[in-house]
Amino acid sequence: MRGSTRAKWVVSAAVIALAATACGGGGDDDGDNESKGGSEGKNANSAGVVRAYWTDPQNPLEPANTNEVQGGKVMDMIFTKLMEYDPKTGEAFEANAEKITSTDSQTFTVKLKSGWTFADGTPVTAKNYVDAWNYGALLDNAQANAYFFSDIEGYDAVHPEEEGAKATAKTMSGLKVVDESTFTVKLKQKFSTWPKRLGYTAYAPLPDAFFKDKANYLKKPFGNGPYKVDSYTKGQGMKLSVNDKYALEKPKNGGVELKVYTDNTTAYSDLLAGNLDILDGLPASSLQNVETDLNGRYINQPAGILQTVSFPFYDKKWDQKKTLKVRQGLSMAIDRKAITENIFSNTRTPAKDWTSPVLGESGGFSQDMCGEYCEYNPEKAKQLIEEGGGIPGGTVTLTSNVDTGSHKDWMDAVCNSINKVMGSEKACLVKSVGTFGDFRNQAAGHEMSGMFRSGWQMDYPLIDNFLTPLYKTNASSNDGLYSNKEFDKLIDQANAEPDYAKAIKLYQDAEKIVAQEIPAITLWYQNGDAGYSDKVDNVTLDPFSVPVFTDITVKS
């Protein structure tokens, strides 16, 4: 009897425990129902579907709020912008735009191609572009890419910069709808190469459905691109199929299944086991064996990513003028070749300028921009640093977040290289920061006391994107507070120059100042890499190191 009462209490406690966990499992129903879509087809490669690696995007999937690669993958597939970039050359060409014309490099008339529709059948009109851009720029919407509209007249009214300021208008005065398929854009000042940046995600059009019911739209976003979303389960995956209404050349496969992985090492095992077709961004541990593991089904090519380390010019120790020689010397003290070979297995290329090889020579990339400052030369390096008064305080720190990539490894190697040159264990010290968020707070809050990582991934393949945001006075990513009037002037001149070739020349003149003053030590160009299964062919990466999904063919 006594035993049974005890048992009863155990049972009731167990019931309470289960009830409590059931509470935690609230909302289980809709989660499970949706999950059906994302998880099927584990073994079946049904109807030519490409199975690709994905991780959960950080922000909701809307164009003006997507600024990282994983969300960008989807945006690229479901939207086609006014301009697009050739996956091979990176050159901009008109896609949704029939033509973009201007007589004064300041007011542009955009004429859309006729007959384009969104995946829901509604036509793509000039209004869709203007509304989308106004939405992206408006401060109240707090979009991550609002910055990209800042050259348009009237931006300051919809997006004042001071903290606590309120928008005084809902729309930018520089945008005007002329008719169904035409609109005009007036910029704040002359900017001849401006139309070439219109291939960036932020400039995508948004269908009327977005403005009617945003929450519903975000559950299953759609656009005017080659694919449409069939099902999307946050945190698990997304299935896309060919958009029948797509106006340009249709994709060469039946669709794409994006599978969310907790770790790219696991994804790599899944690729080897034949459960995954495309893995972009291979785990560092696999690089040694990838050629044999995949039988050559491996891509390793330059991407528009440059790794640099910047100096904190807001710190008195690092006076821009006084430490010039120290910076030049530090740049020469880094053995880029050895580091890219040993640590990155040649998935990085020692940098020779402050842009990227994907721009091509005609786009402003140059092999001899940096010159001797990018060559490893221990004697000269030491000499320059000593001439410049030695490393300020005797020690320079090198700071980065270490939660992703192999940042810790290369930082150790860079410091090692500097220490060897200086003949001191303490010349350079690595400072690791736990999370990217914390690192960004320190960098943007101007709390650095030594060198810090300042990598740059291009938004669009144009030289100005590698220079203006990083080195212009008070620019958005100029975290070291570098400032040079001559540089600023040349950039302004280049922007206003209507002749493309001449503009590039002016940008390069500005870059020469960077090469001389070294506000940031350029380290290496990052390659994009990817492995693919034997079930797919024609796998290539675009200059953003994203797989060109539309070209991939699936073997039957």
Added chain:
Amino acid sequence: MGRYVIRRLLQMVPVFLGTTFLIFIMVYALGDPVLAFFGDRTPDDATLAAKRHELGLDKPMWEQYVTYMGNVFTGDFGTAFNGQKVTELMGHAFPITIRLTLVAITIEIVFGVGLGLLAGLRRGRIADSSTLIFTLIVISIPTFVTGYLLQYFLAVEWKVIDPAVSADANFSELIVPGFVLAGVSLAYVTRLTRTSIVENLRADYLRTAVAKGLPRRRVITVHLLRNSLIPVVTHLGTDLGLLMGGALVTERIFNIQGVGFQLWNGVLRQNSQTVVGFVTILVLIFLLANLLVDLLYAVLDPRIRYA
């Protein structure tokens, strides 16, 4: 005994409030998460302020906490940064982790207690020594090594299983991850059971039972095993909580999107709502598991009574 259970349940309230508060402060102390949204580009102050306002981060910390707790009591655990409800995340993650834990605990009980019993009954013989060596090996190899090795050989080389668990995470897919997760604890359970068995074999009541002429089977199951399991049950109880929250390594290796993975994501993105929500539920599970263990004592050992 009823009063005891009620008292224990009431004690959970202050513990619950205290832990949520501590975790909230800790995540808050990690710093401002907003800048990380913008990658390497620093947005203007107005955008930052607007984003903070959108996420409710512009209010003082105590106000954020009070609002958060108010919402929690109405069943609203807030929203993760990608716009997904935390309850939705939990609804997906907890069932998966609970399944994984069940698999692991079952493996621990079946193999751990079984091996322990075997070793204990054959003390000093070859079965005993080989069990000891086996457990020593298992304890000394880190989880990620066994995880990656098993994954490589079973999935990539021999293709017995899939390397990555699907989003549904069925029981059958979780057997191998369950073994990896259970590994270390399994070794402890084995050793614990063995020691306990060896000790109780010399106990008076056991000699009495044998002397009474009871069948060997009954002596072992009812008298020996039941008494020897008390320390093992304690271990399993605390293990339950550990397995649920600490399965991060196993979950990442096998692509299981469970509690450990969501917590890791939450910490990395400094999302207090995800972290506090998940930890709160874990704390509750821990407390209830402990209560269950305490109550099970009374079932196993009639000498223990609760008033």
